[in-house]
Amino acid sequence: MKEEAKEWMKKANKDLKHAKNSLESRDFEWAQFASQQAAEKALKAVCIHKNIGLIKTHDLTMLARKLNAPRDILENCSLLNPFYTTTRYPDDEQDKRIKEDAAKDARKFSNKVVKWCKEQIRT
Numbered sequence: 001m002k003e004e005a006k007e008w009m010k011k012a013n014k015d016l017k018h019a020k021n022s023l024e025s026r027d028f029e030w031a032q033f034a035s036q037q038a039a040e041k042a043l044k045a046v047c048i049h050k051n052i053g054l055i056k057t058h059d060l061t062m063l064a065r066k067l068n069a070p071r072d073i074l075e076n077c078s079l080l081n082p083f084y085t086t087t088r089y090p091d092d093e094q095d096k097r098i099k100e101d102a103a104k105d106a107r108k109f110s111n112k113v114v115k116w117c118k119e120q121i122r123t
Contacts, residue, residue, distance in 0.1 A: 001049060001121055008045035009121065012038045012114055019107045028099040029087040035106035036060070036083040039076070042117035043067065049121050058084045060113070073116050076109040 001009075015038035022031035036058075043063040047055055052066055060077035069077070083106055 004054075005045040005049040005121065008041050008048060009118070012041035012045060012117070015041060016107075016110060016114060019103075019110060023103050023107055026100070028096075028103040031103035032083040032099075032106045033087040035103075035110035036080045036087075039080050039110045039113040040084075042114040043077075046117045046120045064113075067120065069116065073113055076112050080106060080109050080113070 015034045019031045019034035019038060022028070022034055039060055040058060040063070043060060044054060046067055047053060047063065050067065055063060055066065057063065058081075060081050061074060064074050064077045083102075
């Protein structure tokens with residue numbers, strides 16, 4: 001694996017860990033954001049590994065399309081995309097339970113994307 005791709009994947013793994021820790025401490029917005037970031041960094045690692053290069057975007061679906069990702073990965077990316085921006089704005093009206101469920105889902109989707117990315121780099 002290229003050194004640059006390896007560094008991006010290390011960052012993705014750190015963000016996954018941060019998402020888990022944030023979820024456990026009930027910091028749901030950070031869990032959502034860290035989940036999105038983990039997927040983004042893992043996708044960028046694969047782009048670098050496959051000689052596509054670093055694509056400076058936060059659009060996970062676009063990155064996944066560049067990698068010809070399967071439908072389930074594209075769907076996970078689409079579900080994670082909003083967390084890049086929505087977590088940056090206050091939303092007092094949203095129920096804590098909804099935020100918790102969204103954070104759990106985000107982490108689950110992110111885990112799937114990162115796992116797929118790791119498989120792409122191994123092959």
